Amino acid sequence: MKYPKISYQLIRLAAVCLLLQATTLLSAQEAEQKTHQAPLSKMELQTGDSIVFLGDSITHQCLYTQYVEDFFYTRYPKMRLKFHNAGVGGAKAWDALARFDRDVAAYHPKYVTVLLGMNDGRYQPFNDEIFKTYYDDMKELISKIEGIGATPILMTPTMFDARAARMGKRPRDPASVELYNSVLAYYGTWLREVAAESGFGFVDMYGPLNNITIAERQKNPQFTIIRDAVHPDAPGQVVMAFALLSDMNVQRQVSRITVSKKANGEATSTARGGKLSDLKYSDDGVSFTWLADSLPWVVPAEAKLGAELTKLGHRMSQESLSIHDLPPGRYELSIDGEVVGQYSNTTLARHVELQGNPKTPQYQQAMQVALLNKERNDGPVKDKRNSWRAFQSYARMKRELDAQGDQKDPKKVAAVAQLEKRLADQDRVIQESEAAAKALEDKIYEINQPEARKYVLKKVTAAKKK
Structure with missing residues (x-):
């Protein structure tokens, strides 16, 4: 059978279009694959490198940061690092942005650990508008960290100890006491997703504190390592230091x-x-x-x-x-x-x-x-x-x-x-x-x-x- 000349041209055009579509699809798939990054598995450090611990009052306590420093002082005595605590009591993500240049960038960090969220949730049941503020400010903060050539290590907010809050004398809204630890879990889960997709470091502070607390309450129902419900005591801060070092796979x-x-x-x-x-x-x-x-x-x-x-x-x-x-x-x-x-x-x-x-x-x-x-x-x-x-x-x-x-x-x-x-x-x-x-x-x-x-x-x- 003989086909008109126009038919051959249409067939060739269709074949070219299909080839272009396949090529475009393949390129798009390859581009998408290239955007997937492995989260940071460990800190690569050498003498002279700087680590900034950015956070709120829990960092301002100078405890988990101190214990992490102790580890490096004793485990790597020949390697001299620079440590800078950048925690301020009551801080939210916006506050960290306000002091970023002088309190973070000025120390030329290789890594910036970020522990924020406890205050950002405002100690109340989940509120989408409040979370949106935290989301926007944290995204901007992360961009600023990347902008100075540092790698963010995102850390979940720590535990809100509802039982300690109920045992305390401070009057609190019962709904907030019941639900706030769950709010912090939500914030932390979002941070884990950000870290995983962007290739940042990630540390689970929330899980170890909650898991140890519930295990110990099987023996002592009044057990707590966060007596004021918010700020981990010295033993709790050791748990935090352990979590940071463990998740960053140190020696x-x-x-x-x-x-x-x-x-x-x-x-x-x-x-x-x-x-x-x-x-x-x-x-x-x-x-x-x-x-x-x-x-x-x-x-x-x-x-x-x-x-x-x-x-x-x-x-x-x-x-x-x-x-x-x-x-x-x-x-x-x-x-x-x-x-x-x-x-x-x-x-x-x-x-x-x-x-x-x-x-x-x-x-x-x-x-x-x-x-x-x-x-x-x-x-x-x-x-x-x-x-x-x-x-x-x-x-x-x-x-x-x-x-x-x-x-x-x-x-x-x-x-x-x-x-x-x-x-x-x-x-x-x-x-x-x-x-x-x-x-x-x-x-x-x-x-x-x-x-x-x-x-x-x-x-x-x-x-x-x-």
Whole structure:
């Protein structure tokens, strides 16, 4: 059969159109695939990098940030990072925008952790208009973080402890008490979606606090680590620090030492996290010298419960020691001449964990670091954060005045002028606080360097009965 010439042209045109459509569709699919990014799985850090902790009063407490700093001071003693707490009590996302240039961008961060939302929800049942304000301000804040070349690490709002609120004396709206923790869950779920789609870091602060609380209330119905319902106490802040470091996949183990004998009786060892030397087996024990790369992560006494609740030592700071091929009996372990414990040969063969033993010189050295950093945070770091309260009040009041146009409230005009006078001194306070904080941090880097330690394991001779 012969087809007219026009038919061949139409067939060719249709084929070309179909090919173009397929190509366009394929290109669109490839473009869509390219937009999908993997969320940040870990922080890549080196000496000189800066981390900014941006937030509200929960960050202003200088606790979870302090414990995260403690981790880096002890786990990476050769790497000096720059930490800046940018929390202000009562802050919402808009407040963070108002102080962004001086309080965030000025520190040239590589990563900015963002903990906002507790105040943004306004302590009431879910309100779509309130959430829209938070949504818009957070999107702008995230864009500003990206705009300075930093990577956002978005963190869910923490837990609102409704039971603690009911047990407290402060009068609260029953509906808000019942529903506000759910509001925070909604905000956090949205943040997780933003982080996942944009390739940002994400930390679940909400889940660990709620999960630990409900587990502990099975044993004690009045248990809380958030006594005022909003601000986690020191143990709760350890849970937060643990969540941040865990979700960012930091190096979890301090060291692992295994000592044994070869078939010919020669002593041998395998070790991670340091260098082992001078290994000797004797008739009644073992001795060696150990120079670790890092120290265990420990927290001050008031935060100890948080370390226990998270199993912080075992899960994030393990110092494991295994000694095989010992004759049956009990053995006394000393480090640098100080007895730190007694163990059976079978326990030593399985392994013992030393990171939580307060008798070891490594633990004591790490505690010195933690206490010095506590002094740093309780003093100059908090002084600097307190200086930002006046700015926050000023920025909010000025926004209100600007919205009034020509008909400005004289009282607010006077109040803004008064706040401006107070702020004239802020730069001096910031500079003095930062100098004092750095002086303490210099001391931290003098005492956080691991030292060679002499381990001696000797068999305990049973006392003879009289």
